[in-house]
Amino acid sequence: MPNNSIKLLAPDVHRGLAELVSKRLGTHLTSSKLERDPTGEVTFSIGESVRGQDIFIITQIGAGDVNDRVLELLIMINASKTASAKRITAVIPNFPYARQDRKDKSRAPITAKLMADMLTTAGCDHVITMELHASQIQGFFDVPLDNLYAEPSVVRYIRENVNFNDAIIISPDAGGAKRAATLADRLDLNFALIHKERARANEVSRMVLVGDVRDKVCIIVDDMADTCGTLAKAADVLLENKARSVIAIVTHGILSGNAIKNINNSKLDRVVCTNTVPFESKMKLCPKLDVIDISGVLAESIRRLHNGESISYLFKHYPL
Amino acid sequence: MGDIVVFGGSSHPELVNMICENLGVPSSRVDLSKFSNGETNVQIGESVREKDVYLIQSGCGHVNDNFMELLIMISACKSASASRITAVMPYFCYSRQPDIPFTSKGAPLITKANKNSNIEGDILSPAPSALMTQRPGSMSPFKVADEEVRTSTNQTLKKSVSASRIPIVSSKKDPKGTEANEAFNAQNAGYKLWVAQSGTLIANLLTAAGADHVITMDLHDPQFPGFFNIPVDNLYCRPLVQNYIQHHIPDYKDAVIVSPDAGGAKRATAIADSLELSFALIHKERRSQLLKGPPDATLTSGGGLNVSTTPLISNLNSTEITNSPSKYIQTTMLVGDVRNKVCIIVDDLVDTSYTVTRAAKLLKDQGASKVYAIVTHGIFSGDALARIAQSEIDQFVISNTVPQDETISALGKDKVGIMDVSRVIGEAIRRIHNGESISMLFEHGW
Numbered sequence: 001m002p003n004n005s006i007k008l009l010a011p012d013v014h015r016g017l018a019e020l021v022s023k024r025l026g027t028h029l030t031s032s033k034l035e036r037d038p039t040g041e042v043t044f045s046i047g048e049s050v051r052g053q054d055i056f057i058i059t060q061i062g063a064g065d066v067n068d069r070v071l072e073l074l075i076m077i078n079a080s081k082t083a084s085a086k087r088i089t090a091v092i093p094n095f096p097y098a099r100q101d102r103k104d105k106s107r108a109p110i111t112a113k114l115m116a117d118m119l120t121t122a123g124c125d126h127v128i129t130m131e132l133h134a135s136q137i138q139g140f141f142d143v144p145l146d147n148l149y150a151e152p153s154v155v156r157y158i159r160e161n162v163n164f165n166d167a168i169i170i171s172p173d174a175g176g177a178k179r180a181a182t183l184a185d186r187l188d189l190n191f192a193l194i195h196k197e198r199a200r201a202n203e204v205s206r207m208v209l210v211g212d213v214r215d216k217v218c219i220i221v222d223d224m225a226d227t228c229g230t231l232a233k234a235a236d237v238l239l240e241n242k243a244r245s246v247i248a249i250v251t252h253g254i255l256s257g258n259a260i261k262n263i264n265n266s267k268l269d270r271v272v273c274t275n276t277v278p279f280e281s282k283m284k285l286c287p288k289l290d291v292i293d294i295s296g297v298l299a300e301s302i303r304r305l306h307n308g309e310s311i312s313y314l315f316k317h318y319p320l
Numbered sequence: 321m322g323d324i325v326v327f328g329g330s331s332h333p334e335l336v337n338m339i340c341e342n343l344g345v346p347s348s349r350v351d352l353s354k355f356s357n358g359e360t361n362v363q364i365g366e367s368v369r370e371k372d373v374y375l376i377q378s379g380c381g382h383v384n385d386n387f388m389e390l391l392i393m394i395s396a397c398k399s400a401s402a403s404r405i406t407a408v409m410p411y412f413c414y415s416r417q418p419d420i421p422f423t424s425k426g427a428p429l430i431t432k433a434n435k436n437s438n439i440e441g442d443i444l445s446p447a448p449s450a451l452m453t454q455r456p457g458s459m460s461p462f463k464v465a466d467e468e469v470r471t472s473t474n475q476t477l478k479k480s481v482s483a484s485r486i487p488i489v490s491s492k493k494d495p496k497g498t499e500a501n502e503a504f505n506a507q508n509a510g511y512k513l514w515v516a517q518s519g520t521l522i523a524n525l526l527t528a529a530g531a532d533h534v535i536t537m538d539l540h541d542p543q544f545p546g547f548f549n550i551p552v553d554n555l556y557c558r559p560l561v562q563n564y565i566q567h568h569i570p571d572y573k574d575a576v577i578v579s580p581d582a583g584g585a586k587r588a589t590a591i592a593d594s595l596e597l598s599f600a601l602i603h604k605e606r607r608s609q610l611l612k613g614p615p616d617a618t619l620t621s622g623g624g625l626n627v628s629t630t631p632l633i634s635n636l637n638s639t640e641i642t643n644s645p646s647k648y649i650q651t652t653m654l655v656g657d658v659r660n661k662v663c664i665i666v667d668d669l670v671d672t673s674y675t676v677t678r679a680a681k682l683l684k685d686q687g688a689s690k691v692y693a694i695v696t697h698g699i700f701s702g703d704a705l706a707r708i709a710q711s712e713i714d715q716f717v718i719s720n721t722v723p724q725d726e727t728i729s730a731l732g733k734d735k736v737g738i739m740d741v742s743r744v745i746g747e748a749i750r751r752i753h754n755g756e757s758i759s760m761l762f763e764h765g766w
Contacts, residue, residue, distance in 0.1 A: 037671075037701070038701030038702045039380070039383055039413075039671065039699050039701050040382055040383040040384060041384075041413060041414055041518075042384070043518075062357075063356070063357040063358050064358040065358055066357065066358040066359050066360075067358070067359075067360060067384045067385045067387075067388040068384045070384075071384040071387065071388070074521060074525070075518055075521060078518065078520070078521040096359060097359055100359070103399060105363065106367075107363070107364035107367070107368065107396055107397075107399075107400040108363065108364075108396065109362050109392045109393075109395045109396035109399065110395070110399055111359075111360075111395065113395070114392060114395040114529055117529070118391070120528075121521075121525055121527075121528040122521055122524070122525070226356060226357055227356055254357045256355075256356040256357040256358065257356035
């Protein structure tokens with residue numbers, strides 16, 4: 001066996017993305033076994049030697065049992081570390097606790113920083129994420145973190161699946177304006193913004209549209225869709241302003257709580273998410289959902305990382 | 321008790337209240353909830369600046385959620401400028417890894433019988449024929465075992481065996497990925513795999529989150545504090561156990577302390593010595609071959625210990641494990657005399673309850689008049705409580721490091737005794753806060 005080859009590990013649930021990546025890399029997932037004992041504690045064992053190998057642990061963290069997935073990931077990293085792996089890279093497309101990245105109230109925890117510390121403590125040497133909620137989270141880590149962008153995949157999806165000649169890119173809030181603007185530039189489209197006016201905290205906010213959407217196909221772009229309440233409201237506002245139709249493209253479709261109900265009841269034509277989050281089961285409940293496969297980007301970044309090549313090409317281009 | 325702040329996690333609020341009552345300090349407000357996507361949300365409700373903070377969270381219930389909650393609480397206090405943060409974990413999760421893999425039902429994976437057999441029946445009532453006591457002049461138990469294995473392989477397959485810490489993966493039929501599972505088994509059967517050792521990891525995570533001190537109780541491995549770079553105070557339940565025996569067990573002076581496995585012998589002898597009681601040991605053995613000859617001297621015992629001089633060996637459940645590459649025989653033997661005596665099984669942890677119920681069965685078969693079980697941490701996973709309810713145990717004594725409401729409702733009030741650890745933990749917190757020695761708690765309890 002050649003030394004220092006790529007070994008892909010994945011937990012026993014949500015292996016879909018890991019399998020897609022392994023297929024693209026022309027390799028297979030390393031056999032491993034994750035056992036939960038009746039108390040809920042996790043035991044992990046790797047089925048073959050990983051001494052001196054380059055380990056990539058691919059995990060999809062969605063809504064629900066986030067903490068279980070996190071602990072499993074940490075235990076997998078630690079098991080690889082103690083088995084003398086040469087380098088361990090955690091591939092976490094949807095970084096958990098990314099939204100708790102600041103002390104916004106007194107004595108609030110900065111859980112994203114805690115996650116970073118925990119990953120490094122477990123023995124992680126490198127982290128690959130996708131579309132971090134705040135790119136400053138990279139600074140929380142003592143190890144290199146490669147933050148990939150879904151934008152090339154989104155551009156490709158829009159070119160292939162949306163009649164984009166009379167489309168317009170919409171940012172659902174001021175924070176996402178930059179993301180929407182760069183996407184609009186890439187596609188040479190116009191751009192509009194929905195501004196949430198919040199008179200007072202905990203009050204129903206009023207949404208104001210900035211820009212002209214008359215007779216246009218509106219593409220709402222955001223990095224994360226959780227309960228989808230904002231998306232549904234944004235669609236209402238756009239249609240009130242005489243938009244022809246509205247679709248939403250989000251990177252991380254967490255779709256928790258009433259998300260499916262909200263989407264089904266909303267005026268959105270389609271909600272497109274990447275497969276950073278496992279939501280195959282939800283696609284059956286909601287015909288409006290569509291998926292963008294980002295396994296190509298992950299596979300290519302893993303290959304480039306392993307060979308010591310530059311990754312920045314992937315920020316702008318979709319790999320072949 | 322000036323600048324002390326105590327927060328309780330969501331795992332065991334009752335114990336938190338009891339500890340706070342003992343300390344005379346109200347537990348401080350902390351809002352624990354979950355975001356809609358499953359992430360844990362912690363909001364510390366009081367200022368902790370330059371305070372001595374104690375966070376109480378037991379490793380029970382949904383372990384991973386509770387552990388993450390503790391880590392986030394530690395981190396929140398750290399970034400809110402607490403002067404010292406002490407994690408109080410009455411039961412320390414992940415403290416006994418790696419161990420036998422378990423099925424979702426709570427049985428060791430290795431014993432998983434084929435699907436058609438009535439697993440529960442086998443577990444709850446081992447076939448009487450499998451239980452043998454050697455009497456003078458009788459046939460060697462090993463010979464019987466040998467014959468039994470030869471004649472009825474099918475039946476022996478069904479019997480429960482518990483193996484030591486080698487995670488052999490059984491040939492259980494997993495609904496998903498059966499093929500992969502079997503390939504995995506064929507590849508790795510019998511080997512010590514590349515198994516995760518979570519001990520150091522858990523220790524490092526606590527330190528990374530910002531804990532300065534850890535208080536726990538009756539750690540499964542005495543080596544565990546060595547994984548930490550911060551002080552770990554491991555409190556003992558032993559004084560409480562002794563106290564319970566002296567006050568609640570009639571005629572305890574004639575009782576025998578029994579350790580259900582060799583690993584707990586030290587714990588049991590310490591109690592037996594300080595109460596001046598006799599001691600017996602149940603030993604599980606895995607032999608790589610079937611023994612043909614009569615048991616030799618290594619299998620008898622009694623010398624040196626405060627037991628009767630007649631060697632008494634019993635052999636329970638001789639079973640062949642056929643799914644491992646080489647043939648193993650499992651024997652359980654009792655070392656020591658328990659006839660017509662009150663037996664007190666002492667252990668640190670009961671989870672699947674296989675060990676303790678089997679020990680009770682063996683003791684009753686050896687003529688024990690009454691069997692008590694005193695265990696520090698009662699996790700009771702799977703159908704452990706049902707198994708205990710049907711077992712030979714007359715009274716089950718357990719501490720409240722883990723909530724025990726379910727135990728009481730399942731076994732009935734008369735059959736359960738609860739040891740309260742809140743006073744010991746409360747006193748430890750008080751002493752640590754005041755910078756006093758806590759070693760007195762090891763000997764006398766509170």
